Amino acid sequence: MPVLQTDKAGFLLDGRPFRFLSGGLHYFRVHPEQWRDRLRKARLMGLNTVETYVPWNLHQPRPDRFVLDGGLDLPRFLELAAAEGLHVLLRPGPYICAEWEGGGLPSWLLAEPDIRLRSRDPRFLAAVDDFFGRLLPPLRPHLASRGGPVLAVQVENEYGAYGDDTAYLEHIADSLRAHGVDVPLFTCDQPVDLERGALPGVLATANFGSRSAHHLAALRARRPEGPLMTTEFWIGWFDRWGAHHVVRDPARAAGELDELLATGASVNFYMFHGGTNFGFTNGANDKHTYRPTVTSYDYDAPLDEAGDPTEKYTAFRDVIAKYAPVPGGPVPAPGAKLTVPGITLTQSAELLPNAAALAPGIDSRRPLTMEELEQDFGFVLYETALPLPGPTLLEVEQVRDRAQVFVDGQPVGVLERENHERALAFTVPRAGSTLSVLVENQGRVNYGQGIHDRKGLLGAVLLDGAELADWTSRPLPLTALEDITFTAGTTTPVGPAFHRGTFEITEPADTFLHLDGWTKGNAWINGFALGRYWSRGPQRSLYVPAPVLRAGTNEVVVLELHAGHRARTVDLLDTADLGPTEE
Structure with a gap:
């Protein structure tokens, strides 16, 4: 030995x-x-x-x-x-x-x-x-x-x-x-x-x-x-x-x-x-x-x-080779790649109406963090009732890490930790309107003292200076998508939505999912979570390992957090696009 x-x-x-x-x-x-x-x-x-x-x-x-x-x-x-x-x-x-x-x-x-x-x-x-x-x-x-x-x-x-x-x-x-x-x-x-x-x-x-x-x-x-x-x-x-x-x-x-x-x-x-x-x-x-x-x-x-x-x-x-023996022979050849352009995602399901089917909500006086919800990754959907109609100012002590804000299902703005954003002004249409805040954990900090990085809405949430109470916190780790009800249709959702389509192949091979025209979200193929995409770049394609695919019919699901691609198409191409380079 x-x-x-x-x-x-x-x-x-x-x-x-x-x-x-x-x-x-x-x-x-x-x-x-x-x-x-x-x-x-x-x-x-x-x-x-x-x-x-x-x-x-x-x-x-x-x-x-x-x-x-x-x-x-x-x-x-x-x-x-x-x-x-x-x-x-x-x-x-x-x-x-x-x-x-x-x-x-x-x-x-x-x-x-x-x-x-x-x-x-x-x-x-x-x-x-x-x-x-x-x-x-x-x-x-x-x-x-x-x-x-x-x-x-x-x-x-x-x-x-x-x-x-x-x-x-x-x-x-x-x-x-x-x-x-x-x-x-x-x-x-x-x-x-x-x-x-x-x-x-x-x-x-x-x-x-x-x-x-x-x-x-x-x-x-x-x-x-x-x-x-x-x-x-x-x-x-x-x-x-x-x-x-x-x-x-x-x-x-x-x-x-x-x-x-x-x-x-x-x-x-x-x-x-x-x-x-x-x-x-x-x-x-x-x-x-x-x-x-x-x-x-x-x-x-x-x-x-x-x-x-x-x-x-x-x-x-x-x-x-100058310092140690190296095996002979040529450099290994690139692996086979697959191309399937123009895959149409024909079915959709809006996230907010489907949230209750994905996970139960937990009622509490204040928003609960992901850690309090025993949640590792994904999103949390926070909801509460707004007391009065009219112009209002929402203030959040800490956003970890990106919050999309909705009133009665309509988007009214985004708060990003990266941009140090904590306040948002909008108009409430009626007393009792539902305030929904979808918060994405974009990744816990991995270096320095910042590793103590709790996720969700942290601290007080104020409406016109008064603390909002009586929240429902719903963990959305999105580890399984089976409970989502998809329907066919051509209407473009105004908020976050899942989009699903299928494609046929004869032999699996590595490929890259390109989402040109989409804004931000996540993608799955045959239930395998490929990762996040974002038009902000630099990365503009997601790697799809060959073992994720199968001969015959395959399924692709895209969670688009914003309006999304009007044509609802994605491409599987044989090359990656990691964006413009910088040395």
């Missing part, structure tokens, strides 16, 4: 010098039927290892429920990696960042109003220990100490950018050990945070994307002995709504990689293959302004979102 050790100069595997040539590949961002393909392409590029985070929020969606199957079958992913001859770097958190919803921390932690995440708060530590107690025992057979592929396990994640409580890190490390992790541990931090995030006796690694020799020299100055490694060598970046698609010149990125490998250091690309934030799983950043991340996690990686090699794949393979 392979045993990873360290000496004064570097890593040893079975007593022989070893260098990690690794790439990020998050199993939870890739359809499970495509794991084997992505892992094979990692080996063919010359990698000997893959790295993955573990999303606590998906594996333990409620305190009493744990999931380790289907698309979350981590043991199977590890088995496939081993079958491909790849080692694994495992990063179980509990916090992972990853531009992932809430940094991977489950939303139910925030039901405690004063909980302190990533700290020695006893409630947080008890939850972490419970999570590790459920996750790690099934993974023990896959540790290298037992003949499996997992060579090393990370303690927390870039903790130095968040805090400096060494005792907290020690608890996390002790919990990993107590639950059977007997392979080497490591931490990772950006160079300026290295000392704050380090843990005595645990290997410290650095994260950066350029000036490799400079950063590694600084790491060596702080750590005179032991391996040099970058756990996140940033070779691309993520996108946010309203900006450009970020790319990095392949030749320049390859040059940076060459500089890094010339030092003898180990490397993990972030990312080798980014994948997709399917459904509602994207994260967000909030550095004084809230910025949600897009659905695609293409990351301008060597493998694009559909798993096809890019120019960067070839450039990186050529660099790796």
Whole structure:
């Protein structure tokens, strides 16, 4: 069995010098039927290892429920990696960042109003220990100490950018050990945070994307002995709504990689293959302004979102070949793609009239947060009666994150957290009119102190300065759409509505759903949640994995939050549109 050790100069595997040539590949961002393909392409590029985070929020969606199957079958992913001859770097958190919803921390932690995440708060530590107690025992057979592929396990994640409580890190490390992790541990931090995030006796690694020799020299100055490694060598970046698609010149990125490998250091690309934030799983950043991340996690990686090699794949393979053996043969060919233009969505169902069929409402004096409703993702519909007719001013203390406001079903405005909007003026037609506020969780913040990010309407809601009371809060996670009643018709709904259509194919293949002319919402194919779309861009298509499709009749459902495309058509095309680029 392979045993990873360290000496004064570097890593040893079975007593022989070893260098990690690794790439990020998050199993939870890739359809499970495509794991084997992505892992094979990692080996063919010359990698000997893959790295993955573990999303606590998906594996333990409620305190009493744990999931380790289907698309979350981590043991199977590890088995496939081993079958491909790849080692694994495992990063179980509990916090992972990853531009992932809430940094991977489950939303139910925030039901405690004063909980302190990533700290020695006893409630947080008890939850972490419970999570590790459920996750790690099934993974023990896959540790290298037992003949499996997992060579090393990370303690927390870039903790130095968040805090400096060494005792907290020690608890996390002790919990990993107590639950059977007997392979080497490591931490990772950006160079300026290295000392704050380090843990005595645990290997410290650095994260950066350029000036490799400079950063590694600084790491060596702080750590005179032991391996040099970058756990996140940033070779691309993520996108946010309203900006450009970020790319990095392949030749320049390859040059940076060459500089890094010339030092003898180990490397993990972030990312080798980014994948997709399917459904509602994207994260967000909030550095004084809230910025949600897009659905695609293409990351301008060597493998694009559909798993096809890019120019960067070839450039990186050529660099790796200077330092290590690389499998022979041509670069893997792009996968087959499918085109079905002009799919008409012939049936519709308005959201507000169907809301009661989707979930029961809960009555309370004030609007309840998503966390109080035991809800992770999606929307909340808040409703109350307006006392008087005439011009009025609605004020909301905090909108988390985007509120569409309706009076008697008619849209009167939108309040966006991103634009710091909290007030809206409109006219009430009659006493007793229904005020409906549809609030979208656009992604919990995944970095910094903002991770304490509760969703919905927070704080007081005022009407002309007086607090509105007696609300109904209705959770709409939209995990299942079977209870929606669709009808045929040509009338364009004035508010949010689901639109459904079908299309025929003979053989499934990867494709991209294009929603030109639509405004904002979500899309599903055969019940699989593809993610969010938004005309704000930059992303203008949604990746559809081939395993989601089937020969014969397929169903597409689009939830359009605004007026929508008058023609109600969508296209499946063979190319992605991630928007105008910015380097």
